Amino acid sequence: MKREALLDAAECVLFEHGTQALTLAAVAERAGVSKGGLLYHFPTKEALIKAMVTRVIEEFDDLVARYDDGSPGSYTRAYVEATFEVMAGQEATRTRRRWSAITAAAADPELIAPLREAMARWHRIDPGREPDPVASAVIRLAAEGLWEVISHAPDAFGAGQLAALKRRLLEMVSP
Template sequence: MKKDALLDAAEAVLSEHGTQALTLTAVADRAGVSKGGLLYHFSTKEALVKALVTRVIEEFDDLIAELDDGTPGSYSRAYVEATFKVFTDGARTYRRWSAITAAATDPELAAPLNEAMARWHRRDPAEDRDPVAGMIVRLAAEGLWEVMSHSPELYGEAELAALRERLLALLER
């Protein structure tokens, strides 16, 4: 069994049953492998959670890189676009983010996510036409992540589209 399938199984356990249910046995059962098969790839629950966090960071970095064309303000635009892409690309992508956020409550396990947050938010101010607007927009997107992780049904498709448009417009002023 491939690591990604095991990580998918862990995400499903987290998303459906919460962090208390995340055990190596539950993940192995969900993946349809023996616990030994899971341990071959992830020797501890902490190693599994770390791999989940790492995968999320890499996927978001890849989205940003795909959308960032290098022009002034493009990083902040890409950050907004990547955020909304996650929210509108279906339950699987959103499930991944909400599950990892819930799982990364241990400070040691959350460290890679905290480092990525600092990298995502500590950009060169000269990259944005209006550096403060860039900070505000990225922080607003971050707040949306927090809200959506607790109440994913709060905003519908039209509301998310309106939020996206307004955040992008703030970057163009």
């Protein structure tokens, strides 16, 4: 079985049943493999969680890179575009499932370390690329806050509201 399918199975267990239910046996059963097959790829539960967190970070980084054209303010625009794609795009349900890995990692400083590093990187201000670094920081922080709300209350905003919020955040980024 492929590593990605095992991560998908782990995310499903987390999303559907919570962190208490995340055991190697439950993941192996969900994936339809032996526990030994799972252990071949992930020797510990911690390794499994860390791999899920890493995948979330890499996917977000890839989205930001896809939208970032290098022009002034483009990083913040890319961050907003990527955030809304993750939250409200076609893959929003899968994304919410994937973010359950963050919940599983949150209690362990070692497991959440990659996310802390990514957050510091995502929110580092590069004055050469951002016409108004403070406004760019506020916009990215607003996107983070919205992401947090949607993570806990997926129906808090309708599609029209999300579209209006996205438009407004993008308008706030100076070209």
